[in-house]
Amino acid sequence: MFRSHHAQPPELPAVRTAPTRPLIVFERVFKTYGNGNPALEDVSFQVRPKDFVFVVGASGAGKSTMVRLLIREEVASRGHVLVDGQDLRRLRRRQLPRLRRKMGIVFQDYKLLPTLTVEQNVAFAIQVTNPGRRHLKEKVAEALYIVGLEDKLLSQPGQLSGGEQQRVAIARALVHRPRIFLADEPTGNLDPDTSWGIVQLLLQINHRGTTVVVATHNREIVDLCRQRVIAMEQGRIVRDEVEGQYMDGAAQAL
Amino acid sequence: MNPVPAIRFVLRSALQNVTRNFGISLASLLTVTLTLLGAGAAVVVVHALDNVLHSEESQASVLKVFLADHVSLQSIMQLESSLAAQHQVVSVQFENKDAAARQGCRQLGLCSALNTLRSTGGGNPLPASLNLKLRSIGAVTTINDEVRTSPLIFQGAHPTDYNPDVIPRLERYILIAQIAGGILVAVIGAVALVIITISIRTAAYVRRREIEIMKLVGASEWFIRWPFIFEGMMVGLASAVVAAAILLGVEYVFGAGHALFLGIGVRFALTVIAGLLVAGAFLGAFGSMVGIRRSLAA
Ligand SMILES: Nc1ncnc2c1ncn2[C@@H]1O[C@H](COP(=O)(O)OP(=O)(O)OP(=O)(O)O)[C@@H](O)[C@H]1O
Ligand SMILES: [Mg+2]
Numbered sequence: 001m002f003r004s005h006h007a008q009p010p011e012l013p014a015v016r017t018a019p020t021r022p023l024i025v026f027e028r029v030f031k032t033y034g035n036g037n038p039a040l041e042d043v044s045f046q047v048r049p050k051d052f053v054f055v056v057g058a059s060g061a062g063k064s065t066m067v068r069l070l071i072r073e074e075v076a077s078r079g080h081v082l083v084d085g086q087d088l089r090r091l092r093r094r095q096l097p098r099l100r101r102k103m104g105i106v107f108q109d110y111k112l113l114p115t116l117t118v119e120q121n122v123a124f125a126i127q128v129t130n131p132g133r134r135h136l137k138e139k140v141a142e143a144l145y146i147v148g149l150e151d152k153l154l155s156q157p158g159q160l161s162g163g164e165q166q167r168v169a170i171a172r173a174l175v176h177r178p179r180i181f182l183a184d185e186p187t188g189n190l191d192p193d194t195s196w197g198i199v200q201l202l203l204q205i206n207h208r209g210t211t212v213v214v215a216t217h218n219r220e221i222v223d224l225c226r227q228r229v230i231a232m233e234q235g236r237i238v239r240d241e242v243e244g245q246y247m248d249g250a251a252q253a254l
Numbered sequence: 255m256n257p258v259p260a261i262r263f264v265l266r267s268a269l270q271n272v273t274r275n276f277g278i279s280l281a282s283l284l285t286v287t288l289t290l291l292g293a294g295a296a297v298v299v300v301h302a303l304d305n306v307l308h309s310e311e312s313q314a315s316v317l318k319v320f321l322a323d324h325v326s327l328q329s330i331m332q333l334e335s336s337l338a339a340q341h342q343v344v345s346v347q348f349e350n351k352d353a354a355a356r357q358g359c360r361q362l363g364l365c366s367a368l369n370t371l372r373s374t375g376g377g378n379p380l381p382a383s384l385n386l387k388l389r390s391i392g393a394v395t396t397i398n399d400e401v402r403t404s405p406l407i408f409q410g411a412h413p414t415d416y417n418p419d420v421i422p423r424l425e426r427y428i429l430i431a432q433i434a435g436g437i438l439v440a441v442i443g444a445v446a447l448v449i450i451t452i453s454i455r456t457a458a459y460v461r462r463r464e465i466e467i468m469k470l471v472g473a474s475e476w477f478i479r480w481p482f483i484f485e486g487m488m489v490g491l492a493s494a495v496v497a498a499a500i501l502l503g504v505e506y507v508f509g510a511g512h513a514l515f516l517g518i519g520v521r522f523a524l525t526v527i528a529g530l531l532v533a534g535a536f537l538g539a540f541g542s543m544v545g546i547r548r549s550l551a552a
Binding site for chain 2: 071093094096097098100101105111113127128129131132133172173176
């Protein structure tokens with residue numbers, strides 16, 4: 001189902017005023033790491049604003065590689081990755097911070113600073129990008145309210161459960177009001193109930209208008225959510241379904 | 255970007271780096287101090303030797319003929335006019351014992367010694383002299399040989415201030431001081447740079463989580479770099495202060511009145527201090543830039 005990013009989706013003539021430009025475009029992307037391992041092979045897909053996408057696949061399928069290309073931690077070996085119309089291959093080094101500020105990113109291991117409080121951890125994202133920004137406390141409080149941790153401001157990460165720590169990480173990722181929210185195995189360290197709570201939160205963030213991409217191999221959650229699923233196998237996309245399942249079911253295969 | 259909180263962040267992080275890695279910060283402080291001390295000492299010594307050389311050179315065609323005590327003024331004037339009559343002599347000037355004492359006090363720092371002698375009845379040991387100005391440096395040798403035979407002159411180890419090889423010797427000293435100082439500074443400087451780099455790399459390693467998050471949330475590279483550069487500059491500046499204090503202290507304690515330090519005035523001292531501060535800050539900043547580079551890559 002390869003589609004060049006020039007081709008527009010079919011338009012509904014009356015209601016829509018402007019065609020929505022895809023926010024994320026992978027165009028025939030190959031990625032080979034230094035050791036010669038092909039991690040992505042001929043990967044193409046698009047994500048439109050406000051989409052919610054699961055990227056699923058076995059360990060080593062290339063999910064994290066995809067995320068690393070999106071945040072420009074790695075550059076595609078061939079092909080193009082575009083974010084908001086910008087080809088990341090042509091992104092200059094000093095433009096990287098701007099790209100990252102458009103994105104909220106969370107990982108399996110939360111990446112919180114253990115000596116800071118919850119509030120300071122979230123504020124950190126603003127202090128190091130836009131020090132002296134006004135209403136810092138309000139913005140931090142708002143982000144923590146969204147993730148439901150408004151009463152844990154002064155706790156330290158070590159005093160929180162895994163789910164709560166991931167919520168802090170999500171709040172920190174939200175505090176810039178990112179257009180794109182990326183999560184790489186956000187529930188990898190969490191039990192099913194807690195995982196479900198985190199995914200509910202991601203769906204809620206999506207409902208507020210943020211594009212969300214979640215790389216996961218949490219089967220129950222993917223099957224329950226009935227969202228778009230991009231399935232990877234050995235660096236290739238094997239399925240891309242609008243209301244997908246974790247496993248190949250009665251799917252519209254490629 | 256609002257500068258005030260940004261600066262506060264930089265200062266706080268840099269101070270934290272120093273206190274968290276106190277041992278290695280101290281090591282880099284010591285090596286940078288050594289470097290600056292070596293450089294500073296080399297500069298001071300070369301400058302002082304240079305001064306001596308210049309004054310020797312300007313006095314090269316001057317010959318001081320010391321006169322024995324208790325010779326009659328008349329015979330002195332006879333010697334003076336016979337010297338003045340010579341073609342190679344430009345001028346002759348008589349300097350009596352009092353003037354010699356004043357000179358010795360002012361130029362050689364002998365005031366206290368002379369005062370002690372006088373108050374203990376030792377009198378003034380410095381001889382009167384005839385100060386000859388000659389047409390050329392070459393003439394100094396001939397006049398010196400000639401005048402030494404006169405019965406009027408001071409019968410001691412140094413009847414004149416003639417010293418044929420003082421200038422080449424000084425020039426050699428200056429060259430040696432420059433080369434040795436240069437090598438010393440280069441070697442210690444390289445070591446200091448390596449240690450600063452290691453120290454900053456350690457600080458960056460301790461903060462790797464923080465740096466990772468900063469990159470992730472979109473902090474600019476300079477914002478990530480500044481605390482470390484500032485840390486390096488603080489270490490460099492502190493080293494410069496220590497080195498300057500040691501240099502000035504040494505000069506104050508041992509150098510007063512010593513010929514080597516005669517040429518060092520307040521202005522030169524201030525220049526040296528400023529130079530040390532700039533060099534320290536530069537060493538620190540450069541070492542930090544190198545040390546932080548790996549953490550910023552990719
Ligand atoms: N830095 C790297 N250097 C070399 N090879 C790498 C590197 N990162 C990933 N790979 C390889 O690329 C392939 C895809 O890895 P990737 O991390 O994208 O998989 P993944 O789908 O995220 O797996 P997991 O579910 O275990 O996180 C794997 O074969 C992996 O060994
Ligand atoms: Mg992964």
